[in-house]
Amino acid sequence: MILGWVFVPVYTAAGVYTMPEYLRLRFGGQRIRVYLSVLAILLYIFTKVSADLYAGALFLTRAMQWEGELGLYVAIIVLLLIAAVFTIFGGLTAVIWTDAVQTVLMIAGSLVLCIMSFIAVGGYDELITQYFEKMPSPNVTAYDSANQSCSAPRADAMHMFRAAEAGKSDLPWTGMTFGLTISAIWYWCSDQVIVQRTLASKNMVHAKGGVVLAAALKFLPLFLLIFPGMAARVLYTDTVACSDPAACKRFCNSESGCSNLAYIELVLNLLPKGVAGLMLAVMLAALMSSLTSIFNSASTLFTIDIYTRVRRNASEMEQVIAGRVFVVFMVAVSIVWIPIINSSSSSQLFVYxxxxTSYLAPPICAIYLLAVFWPRTNEQGAFWGIMIGLVVGMIRFCVEFSYTVPPCGSDEEDLRPDWIKAVIFDVHFLHFGCILFLIVLISVIVISLLTEPIPEECLHRLTFWSRHSTEPRKPLPSTLLEMEKNPIREEPAAAGGAEPPSRARRLFNQLCGVEERTGEAAVNPRDRLTEEQRAEEDAASLYEDPKQRVIVNVSAIVSMVVAIGMYVYYR
Structure with missing residues (x-):
């Protein structure tokens, strides 16, 4: 709701296509735009591409019975080849259409599996009872120092608001309430993968309708994923709930646990063979959808916000090729990172x-919130604030993955220094996200107040308070200075029209997803407008049909009321 009612109106009124592009208009200069593009790509690599490839590879290796690490990497190659076909022959339009079709398949298949899971365990009440009572065989269960099984479910498993004290909860209520909110604002309101789809809508009502639909779909994972996952622990306890490092290594090639196999076990063992094959296709479709979205977004960020800084006069063809090459590089780094995920201290991919996200995203969330809501925020405050956040976040990131936490019941020696445990590991990652957010927020505010403000005439339609302004927006002084230093050379127009591309060139364009435009078709209609006309057009883009606006507003309120009701019920 924050995306549709707060951020999208600002982005639309600003007339931007990428999130760093918005910050470029908001603050001027290039260093924030380039930095955030690089950080977004890092987040893609560590939280999206590598995690998606790992999840898909787990599913394929289990379904095809490919054993060991060799089978894992064969599955990764298969996934990449399929995703490459989607990405090369498609684009954002293809991604949106495939998402729409695959969403229907995913919901239908997951609904069937959910119903069969409840039937297999005897219903909801029986599921809750057996979840706490069912324990794996002694030969796959490790024990902690108090001789308690490491496979035992938490006593607070059915509660969302858990103890906030360090070490007493895996998901403290303070972190769930505030830490996840910070990460969610970054993901839903400033992440290129999500926002680019919303900005592709025809008008504001369509954008808001899209986010309301997304909100409705977000209720489904509790029933289509979480409860079936609990059922998997009941039905396949030895595999899903194993905690003995040697047994888990044998089951899923990971000593930290095999809970990531819960859904896979349901699909392969509970469903009939034909339906299981359909669900395999649905799961792969979901992964392909996610990967192609990420590849397109990363390619856009790299070419528009980074590559064109090096090659200011790069042609559209050159930009497309550079984007494709960069995607290959990004995938290679992601594959190298997969063994780190497999050996991470948490056996849950979602927790990883x-x-x-809690180490890298809070500075971005702070910057976007201040950019949209506080006009006094300037470039110096924003840049040094996110740099401080990057240093603090990377320290936690590096320490987290430099020390291995012995699995529960393991005989391995804990090599972590005491001060590392106290300062780093005893601070829950969701709490760390809150602390990092406050550090960046305070840093940006202090530095902005100590430096020159941005002129008001340069902020029209760039903040929430000025989104309806029809005044022409003046370029920032830093932007004008940069344009003087690095003017863009205009290519001379071809006399008598351009020659049509050769057959080989047309084939190459089709493979790369390029549409070459010449003559009048190559001119952006906005380039013919005056500054006053552009301002009026941008402000008019926020118009909403009154009747349709009432419908989406009421739908948003209903969604939020239902969400609050579910929080109260599972408190």
């Missing part, structure tokens, strides 16, 4: 993703 959230922890990495």
């Amino acid at each position: 993703i959230q922890s990495i």
